[in-house]
Amino acid sequence: MTCIVEPQCECGRVIAKFKQGSIIKVSDLYIDDQSKFEGENHVFVISHDCDITAEWDKEPDIEVLKVQILNEGEQDSNLIYGKSPREIDLPVSINGIQKYLKLSQLTKTKISKQYNQNIIADDSLMIEDKGVLLLRSWLSSRYKRHSFPESLADRLSKLQGKIEQRCKSQTKAKGIIALFINVDPSEEELEEGIPYDIDIAIVYESDIEAASANAQALKLDIEKCLEQIETQHPDSIMGKVSIRSDSEFTFKDMRSYVEWRFEHLSFRGETVGATVE
Structure with missing residues (x-):
């Protein structure tokens, strides 16, 4: 436990008896x-x-x-x-x-x-x-917060619902820190018949026993959903999915991706992965 009210005392600065979280x-x-x-x-x-x-x-x-x-x-x-x-x-x-x-x-x-x-x-x-x-x-x-073009948000709505449905279960979401997504083009509204290229990274906590398996199961669900979207709406989304542990997802990766916020995936484990910050 951390006492959030521990006084701050730095030479030449204000001595405060409260801090962020007090x-x-x-x-x-x-x-x-x-x-x-x-x-x-x-x-x-x-x-x-x-x-x-x-x-x-x-x-x-x-x-x-x-x-x-x-x-x-x-x-x-x-x-x-x-x-x-x-x-x-x-x-x-x-x-x-x-x-x-x-x-x-x-x-x-x-x-x-x-x-x-x-x-x-x-x-x-x-x-x-x-x-x-x-x-x-x-x-x-x-x-x-991520900001998708409206046309992409519409195309991702089914996938987003699938992810949210799966991860309402704490057991299935355990150890998964967050999802990150890279979109090309990231801001342009595309007409029907012109696909967005997306790259999704599922990041999990390496110290949680079930985390890798949960990440792999989520990856399979996302891939299956992407296949269904492609069948029902050809040339709307071209996507790939990978899984990374918190020790593998680098600062360079974080500069290439944005966090696709599914907050009920985050902070489920015993620790909080550093990549979330």
Whole structure:
């Protein structure tokens, strides 16, 4: 477990008693900032640690989200793994009890660093290391989402549905980190009869026993679906699929592909693959 409220202390920088992933009581905020959160009890810090500790005249604001604390059973299972780039029910521990933080990127608000830098975070909150990576991936997902041409999105809809259907099963998705896709052409709208060339990479966790087999089974499903699409809609998609372990998928690969976000595939295993970041 990682205590997300450990104070930051860097020579020549702001000494902050909170960091990214901390929750802060609204009643502890500077009075002018309290007025932004009427009816709220806590805010959730999302600014990067380096921005939090930077001198306030260089980084004058701290970004926070409104937060609702949910008990076990109140969470939306579809939001736990960041399926929506806008909302997440983030698993946490508060006073040793399993809870969930309901967060929405649509509630992002700035508070003054100058008048809030001495606030102490609520130290009852704990987030596992995997949860911290999930949080950071979710925060960035709003800006890293793939954007397909409409004609390609239509052609991929059947395949996407097939993948989502298979991976609703945690057993079948276990150990799969993410899918990455390379599209040619990547932005052009193509007319019917002119195919898109796609290359899909399934990345799995090498330390998970069932991961390689699950990745191989998913690969076969995708290949079968691509064959069906080609039969029903000739010259719409030409595709190939490969599987890679997290140790094989390189930084060079990441520059060639974009993540095809199926968040309910990610963070299923014991560890979180580095390629997701």
